[in-house]
Amino acid sequence: MIKHCPVCKTDKNISLFGSDKRKRDKHDAICLECRRDYKKRNREKLLISQRARRKDNDDYRMKHSAHNAVLTEIRAGRMTKPDKCSQCGAKRTVEAHHHDYDKPIDIVWLCAQCHAKEHSKMEILQ
Numbered sequence: 001m002i003k004h005c006p007v008c009k010t011d012k013n014i015s016l017f018g019s020d021k022r023k024r025d026k027h028d029a030i031c032l033e034c035r036r037d038y039k040k041r042n043r044e045k046l047l048i049s050q051r052a053r054r055k056d057n058d059d060y061r062m063k064h065s066a067h068n069a070v071l072t073e074i075r076a077g078r079m080t081k082p083d084k085c086s087q088c089g090a091k092r093t094v095e096a097h098h099h100d101y102d103k104p105i106d107i108v109w110l111c112a113q114c115h116a117k118e119h120s121k122m123e124i125l126q
């Protein structure tokens with residue numbers, strides 16, 4: 001019996017298709033070769049997304065430890081949190097902004113507005 005595979009667009013002997021009991025002809029809709037390719041591609045996609053997730057976690061951990069380093073400096077009295085933004089000078093609650101998370105205490109104090117602006121700039125540069 002011959003069955004058409006819609007992926008490689010080839011007519012193949014049905015023995016070259018895997019079995020699938022849910023299908024009417026008890027065979028997979030695509031041939032064994034295409035099924036293998038499909039699985040392989042899916043695995044690659046999965047690996048890529050796993051790797052991306054791991055990178056996000058690393059970024060998060062780095063930001064977190066950089067933030068903690070600043071808090072430690074403040075508590076130890078080696079650093080003071082100013083009451084105004086170093087960029088626009090507005091008297092607002094300021095947040096520590098890191099240019100480089102590898103240098104956890106090399107920071108500038110920015111208000112939320114300037115901070116957000118600074119981050120969108122960084123994203124463009126990346």
Ligand SMILES: [Zn+2]
Pocket residue numbers: 005006007008009010030031032033034
């Ligand atoms: Zn095929």
Ligand SMILES: [Zn+2]
Pocket residue numbers: 085086087088089090110111112113114115
């Ligand atoms: Zn500001």
Ligand SMILES: [Zn+2]
Pocket residue numbers: 096097098115118119
């Ligand atoms: Zn920042």
